[in-house]
Each structure stands twice: as C-alpha cells, then as structure tokens.
Amino acid sequence: MLYRTEGIVLKTSLFHEADLIVTYLTKDYGLLKVFAKSPRKIKSRFGSSLEPLTHSRISFWGKQDAALPRLTQADIIHSFESLRSSMRSFLMISEFIELTINFLAERDVNLRAYNLFMSTMHSLEKDHITDFIALFYKIKFLDIVGFLPKLDACGRCGKEGEIFYISHGTILCKICSGGALSSFKLSKGAMKFYAHLLTWELQSLSRLKPAEAMVVEISSLIDEHMKYILQKTFRTSTFTVPDSLNNRMIYL
Ligand SMILES: [Zn+2]
Structure with missing residues (x-):
C-alpha cells in the first residue's frame, strides 16, 4: 500500500x-x-x-x-539549509532530534510535537539562535510528552518549597522530601521565570529578553532532569520504576 x-x-x-x-x-x-x-x-x-x-x-x-x-x-x-550549515544551530537542533527520537514512540502520531519542531525550525531560521529558544523548546517538548518538571510548589502536599529533587521531578517541601538525594536549590526569580515560560508562545519569544542568569539556572535544571529521565526510562532494556520513586511525581 x-x-x-x-x-x-x-x-x-x-x-x-x-x-x-x-x-x-x-x-x-x-x-x-x-x-x-x-x-x-x-x-x-x-x-x-x-x-x-x-x-x-x-x-x-x-x-x-x-x-x-x-x-x-x-x-x-x-x-x-541555513540551519544545517551553522554549527551553533546544528548542535542545538541535534539535541532536539535526540530528544524526539528518545521520547516519541515510532508511528505514534503526535501533532503537537510535530508542530513544535517545525515552528521552532522556522523561528530559528528567522530570529537569532539563543539559549532561550533552546530552553523554551525543551520545556514545551517535556510538557507534550508528559515529563514537565513541577517547580511551583511541593509536588506532594502543595506547600511552598524551593528545592527541586531530580529523582522525583518536582519541588518537595522539607517534610515531604524525607532525606531524598539529588537536589537542586532554586532562586525565587528562576521559579517565577519558569512559571512565565509555561505561558509564553514561540511567536512572542523574539520580543522578550529574560535575564541570562535565569535562563542558565533553569536550563541546567532542565538538562539534569532530562538526563535523569533518559537514563532511567529509555536507556534500560527493561523499564522498571525504582521503589524510591513516587510514580505520580515523575509523571510515569
Ligand atoms: Zn510537601
């Protein structure tokens, strides 16, 4: 056929x-x-x-x-052509490609992921290539595939918190963290910036100028978060969730 x-x-x-x-x-x-x-x-x-x-x-x-x-x-x-011939854009896009191949299942239609990829390519071609666009892409992509980290409050009880736990994919308050390891302390500014990021559209990015320190802080958290998920979830031959993980927290 x-x-x-x-x-x-x-x-x-x-x-x-x-x-x-x-x-x-x-x-x-x-x-x-x-x-x-x-x-x-x-x-x-x-x-x-x-x-x-x-x-x-x-x-x-x-x-x-x-x-x-x-x-x-x-x-x-x-x-x-222009994206392929620039080293900077090609390296950035290579990372998007790796994410796409690792997170999406073959023949599983995902129009949101397709549209995000295509519109990001067009936007990179038109605008300056920045770390901000790369971060934006990763966050939108994680949202689509259901692995968006939770950075507004404790993922268990909803109380305030500022420490992100890589192994749980969320912020946890002091009481709920119960001695979990691999934490990441966030500034108030970065948490606010992340909340805005979730509401922004690709088309408006070229008009926004976020502080570089915010982009760096959230980017390093997102990169660690993705690395953890990829190792735990996709690079193992049999997929098992360790007991220490709370399933709801990591959105599995
Ligand atoms: Zn809590």
Whole structure:
C-alpha cells in the first residue's frame, strides 16, 4: 500500500552497502523510519531531499505493519539549509532530534510535537539562535510528552518549597522530601521565570529578553532532569520504576 505524508528528516544511517534508513518526524505517522534504496546511485531520484532537516512531502510503500517501508518519493518543501550549515544551530537542533527520537514512540502520531519542531525550525531560521529558544523548546517538548518538571510548589502536599529533587521531578517541601538525594536549590526569580515560560508562545519569544542568569539556572535544571529521565526510562532494556520513586511525581 502507498502512503503519503509530510515530514522532516531527523537522521539517516547507512543500511547494507548503499542503502539508507531515514528517520522522519512526520505529520501523520509520528516518528517514522523508511528505507531508501541506493539514494546515492540514483541521485536524481531523491536529490538532496534526504539531508537532515529537509522538510518534504513523501510517499512510502509497504504493508500496514511493515517495520521498514520503502521511500518512493520525497519532494522538498523547505530545506532549512541555513540551519544545517551553522554549527551553533546544528548542535542545538541535534539535541532536539535526540530528544524526539528518545521520547516519541515510532508511528505514534503526535501533532503537537510535530508542530513544535517545525515552528521552532522556522523561528530559528528567522530570529537569532539563543539559549532561550533552546530552553523554551525543551520545556514545551517535556510538557507534550508528559515529563514537565513541577517547580511551583511541593509536588506532594502543595506547600511552598524551593528545592527541586531530580529523582522525583518536582519541588518537595522539607517534610515531604524525607532525606531524598539529588537536589537542586532554586532562586525565587528562576521559579517565577519558569512559571512565565509555561505561558509564553514561540511567536512572542523574539520580543522578550529574560535575564541570562535565569535562563542558565533553569536550563541546567532542565538538562539534569532530562538526563535523569533518559537514563532511567529509555536507556534500560527493561523499564522498571525504582521503589524510591513516587510514580505520580515523575509523571510515569
Ligand atoms: Zn510537601
């Protein structure tokens, strides 16, 4: 059966000698791996449409449950050439790509994640590339996949607190923390900044100038939080929640 959608190339890897496996983030099929037959031999067929970050209209062929359908056509909508050729943007986007591949399940349609990725690419192309945009992307993405850290109050009793526990994915008050390790003390300013961040839209970011110290503080917390989730949740062959974790807290 022939399928059609549009998507952006997240990565390609060599398959056998001359073939490629292309990982797309697509509109209608979520994360999708397809197989491209000898793209280098038949250059005119796919042209540069398989370069990372190329947004294309694609067709692929295979049975409904085929693990690796075959890419039959890819027509470029937008190449994002400037993002690919700048080292700074490419490194930043590589991190987004890694998150997307790790957090989304294959063939699980996620229009919010797709729209966030596409609109962030367009916005990076137009505006300056800043750590603020990277932080914004990560927070919105964590919200979509259900791993947003809770930084407004104790995640257990709702009382005030200022210490974030990586292992719980939330702030905990003194009483509720009960000797938990891996903590992160937050400034009042950073907590306020984070609350605003959750309400802002991508389109308004270029008009905002947050204090660099706030961006740094929340970025390092978010990076630690993601590292923890990725190690605990996705990099293990069998997924188990340690007893010490409160399931509700880490949103599993
Ligand atoms: Zn508490």
